Amino acid sequence: MRIMDQNTEFLNYIYQNSEMGVDTIKQIIKIVKHDEFSKHLQLQLKDYQDVYDTAKQMLQQSGHQEKDIGSMQKVTTYMAISMKTLVDKTPSHISEMLIQGSTMGVIDAEKNIKKYSGSEKSILDLANRLLKIEENNIERLKHFL
Numbered sequence: 001m002r003i004m005d006q007n008t009e010f011l012n013y014i015y016q017n018s019e020m021g022v023d024t025i026k027q028i029i030k031i032v033k034h035d036e037f038s039k040h041l042q043l044q045l046k047d048y049q050d051v052y053d054t055a056k057q058m059l060q061q062s063g064h065q066e067k068d069i070g071s072m073q074k075v076t077t078y079m080a081i082s083m084k085t086l087v088d089k090t091p092s093h094i095s096e097m098l099i100q101g102s103t104m105g106v107i108d109a110e111k112n113i114k115k116y117s118g119s120e121k122s123i124l125d126l127a128n129r130l131l132k133i134e135e136n137n138i139e140r141l142k143h144f145l
Contacts, residue, residue: 013108013127014130018055022049028098031081037094040140040141051133099145102134
């Protein structure tokens with residue numbers, strides 16, 4: 001794979017992963033009625049939004065178009081969250097859901113950091129930042145279990 005293609009592919013992975021984080025947290029913030037938990041979610045949203053904005057900017061600067069998550073995946077995720085929070089909107093239950101999502105994010109990030117290890121340093125740094133966000137989310141969310 002050519003380096004430019006690899007960089008673009010990796011940046012799009014980071015962009016889509018952080019987009020999923022932004023979309024998910026925005027949906028959950030509307031559901032949560034617990035002040036301390038809401039404050040935590042706002043911080044999480046800011047972290048994802050920063051990575052999302054940076055990845056988008058890097059893609060545009062390199063002359064590439066960002067690839068959004070497909071509508072079907074967005075609808076599926078939205079419906080899954082709606083169903084899982086229909087009966088139980090407690091911080092404990094929502095934290096468990098988010099920990100599971102962030103755990104998948106850690107696994108994906110680790111795999112992609114290895115897969116795209118030849119990418120530009122700035123892209124690898126952004127991917128490692130996203131990985132750190134996912135790891136920190138897991139640790140902070142344990143408080144609400």
